[in-house]
Amino acid sequence: MRALRSSLAAITGFALLTFASSALAQVDLSGNWRPIDSPDQLNQAEGPAPVSYVGIPLNQQGRQMAATADPSAEQEELYRQCVTWQVNYFVEGPFNIQISPVGDPLDSNDVQAWTLSGTPDRQREVIWVNGHPQPPPTALHTYAGFASGHWDGDTLSVHITHLKDNWLLRNDAPESNQATVDMFLNREADLLTMLFIVHDPVYLGAPYPRARTFRLVAGSPTYSIPSANDCMPAEVIEGLSDGYHAARYLPGKNPDLHYMGRYNIAPDVALGATQEIYPAFQKVLDKQYTIPQGYCQADCCAAEGLRGTQCPGSAPAGEGPRAASGPARAGSRQKGGQ
Amino acid sequence: MSNPPAGTLLATLTLLAASCAWGQAPGAAADAAAMSARDSAPVDMTGYFVSIITQDWLYRMVVPQRGQYAGIPITLRARQFADAWNRSADEAAGKQCEAYGAAAIMRIPTHLHISWQDDETLKVQTDAGMQVRLLLFKPTAGQMRAPPSWQGISVAQWMPYLEGPGFVGAAPRRGVRAHAGWLQVSTTDMLAGLLRKNGVPYSAQTHMSENWVLNGEQQQAQWLTVTTTLNDPEYLQVPYVLNSIFQRQADAAQWDPAPCSLSH
Numbered sequence: 184m185r186a187l188r189s190s191l192a193a194i195t196g197f198a199l200l201t202f203a204s205s206a207l208a209q210v211d212l213s214g215n216w217r218p219i220d221s222p223d224q225l226n227q228a229e230g231p232a233p234v235s236y237v238g239i240p241l242n243q244q245g246r247q248m249a250a251t252a253d254p255s256a257e258q259e260e261l262y263r264q265c266v267t268w269q270v271n272y273f274v275e276g277p278f279n280i281q282i283s284p285v286g287d288p289l290d291s292n293d294v295q296a297w298t299l300s301g302t303p304d305r306q307r308e309v310i311w312v313n314g315h316p317q318p319p320p321t322a323l324h325t326y327a328g329f330a331s332g333h334w335d336g337d338t339l340s341v342h343i344t345h346l347k348d349n350w351l352l353r354n355d356a357p358e359s360n361q362a363t364v365d366m367f368l369n370r371e372a373d374l375l376t377m378l379f380i381v382h383d384p385v386y387l388g389a390p391y392p393r394a395r396t397f398r399l400v401a402g403s404p405t406y407s408i409p410s411a412n413d414c415m416p417a418e419v420i421e422g423l424s425d426g427y428h429a430a431r432y433l434p435g436k437n438p439d440l441h442y443m444g445r446y447n448i449a450p451d452v453a454l455g456a457t458q459e460i461y462p463a464f465q466k467v468l469d470k471q472y473t474i475p476q477g478y479c480q481a482d483c484c485a486a487e488g489l490r491g492t493q494c495p496g497s498a499p500a501g502e503g504p505r506a507a508s509g510p511a512r513a514g515s516r517q518k519g520g521q
Numbered sequence: 522m523s524n525p526p527a528g529t530l531l532a533t534l535t536l537l538a539a540s541c542a543w544g545q546a547p548g549a550a551a552d553a554a555a556m557s558a559r560d561s562a563p564v565d566m567t568g569y570f571v572s573i574i575t576q577d578w579l580y581r582m583v584v585p586q587r588g589q590y591a592g593i594p595i596t597l598r599a600r601q602f603a604d605a606w607n608r609s610a611d612e613a614a615g616k617q618c619e620a621y622g623a624a625a626i627m628r629i630p631t632h633l634h635i636s637w638q639d640d641e642t643l644k645v646q647t648d649a650g651m652q653v654r655l656l657l658f659k660p661t662a663g664q665m666r667a668p669p670s671w672q673g674i675s676v677a678q679w680m681p682y683l684e685g686p687g688f689v690g691a692a693p694r695r696g697v698r699a700h701a702g703w704l705q706v707s708t709t710d711m712l713a714g715l716l717r718k719n720g721v722p723y724s725a726q727t728h729m730s731e732n733w734v735l736n737g738e739q740q741q742a743q744w745l746t747v748t749t750t751l752n753d754p755e756y757l758q759v760p761y762v763l764n765s766i767f768q769r770q771a772d773a774a775q776w777d778p779a780p781c782s783l784s785h
Contacts, residue, residue: 365737376764393766460578479589483588
């Protein structure tokens with residue numbers, strides 16, 4: 184009997200070692216992550232320009248949706264008061280991300296899921312890494328969707344389904360509820376690089392990848408995490424319509440269709456297209472693009488708040504930047520305080 | 522039937538577990554050290570890739586206007602340089618490739634052809650500007666004494682993933698797992714060049730570190746993300762971090778060599 188107990192202890196020890204190694208195989212992603220790179224700086228400050236969808240592989244339907252969007256009138260659509268961004272917006276917004284493990288109640292070392300939260304304008308994203316079964320296609324779609332992940336070496340590979348209709352950017356680049364998102368999280372020391380790839384059979388003609396790097400910082404995000412009670416979509420905003428109008432222009436009536444002309448970008452190019460994200464499109468641009476003359480006048484420097492990126496000094500006499508900001512943008516909307 | 526001695530069983534199981542779970546890493550590392558860089562590669566990065574321009578499109582697909590420096594933490598000196606930069610003069614001087622140096626080339630819209638030049642050198646060719654980067658895993662003294670060049674001297678090392686179920690009982694194997702490890706590259710000795718084709722400079726003192734990570738299980742849906750950190754004491758106030766995304770291509774069908782240009 185004593186020998187049997189010893190054998191059991193040995194087997195238990197073996198099992199512990201094995202499972203421990205499995206748990207250790209997960210890279211520790213937990214912490215407060217601050218974005219440190221600055222792709223598409225304009226997207227994070229004032230928001231992207233209206234009808235500026237360059238670099239988005241929109242298909243014809245996506246272009247039509249984009250061309251008629253009126254982001255400045257979004258508050259006329261009451262339901263949008265409570266819309267949060269979905270997960271791929273982590274690479275667009277200015278906020279830190281709080282990543283936390285969710286342990287098994289009986290064994291906190293056995294990570295069952297990771298959560299991405301800490302931003303006021305997104306739902307908590309739960310990434311199941313325990314083989315949680317995929318919900319059926321008819322299951323409820325949410326702004327967070329359903330995220331399942333697995334470790335490939337030290338990369339957390341995630342697939343997200345069951346998303347709601349949403350937007351890729353603040354200028355109402357469309358994203359449908361048929362979209363899925365692949366996400367890859369790679370940590371190297373105190374840097375975390377996130378690669379998101381949006382697949383949308385409704386509005387995109389090709390996968391839409393975006394990447395961003397974050398640095399691990401002390402403390403926690405100070406933003407409150409939204410809950411179901413944070414938003415009360417009952418109030419019609421004074422001065423706007425009755426709250427039930429669509430924020431849309433009729434085809435061809437969007438006054439911002441030529442907004443990108445200030446960059447010498449033709450309206451047809453500004454609407455985005457599948458071929459625009461590939462190098463070969465430069466040959467198309469060669470036939471129509473010329474470098475804008477004069478000195479940059481608007482959106483020339485990095486946004487305030489990003490350390491060290493303010494344009495210092497002065498420009499050459501007579502052609503220097505006059506102001507930090509350009510003309511008011513129809514597309515700069517404030518969602519969830521952003 | 523007699524039970525096996527408990528102590529023996531415990532010791533055996535413990536040894537077995539230890540060798541599987543943790544003992545493999547040093548062993549595998551030693552094996553990897555003995556192998557060439559080509560044979561110890563934890564991922565297969567060779568092949569053709571195309572850059573996907575979904576970020577900073579306005580600064581990459583077209584030449585931005587003079588004074589458009591958004592997103593780059595430039596110093597006052599850098600801005601003065603860029604404001605005074607003369608495209609025509611540099612074109613006349615044959616310096617078109619100053620915008621295709623190592624610090625900028627991964628942001629240029631291009632195709633990549635990655636191949637092994639030899640067992641210790643990964644060659645990265647671009648069709649845009651027809652540049653060649655050599656990633657040296659075991660650089661020789663002669664290679665390290667090379668004069669400054671657009672692509673500089675790049676020293677590379679694999680960062681294999683050695684722990685976890687995926688590699689229990691096996692050394693890292695080339696091409697077996699999609700992304701069980703990544704490539705780390707450190708580059709110096711570059712000629713001074715341009716980060717943007719509107720004159721934003723980087724200096725010859727720039728040090729560049731890169732992480733090359735391959736994601737995606739299937740060949741046709743593999744993504745190469747290169748995270749670059751530039752440190753330039755002369756022209757950058759803080760390290761400039763940026764990501765470049767590439768998608769694997771099946772073949773060289775889209776390969777389209779073109780000379781360096783400062784105008785498009």
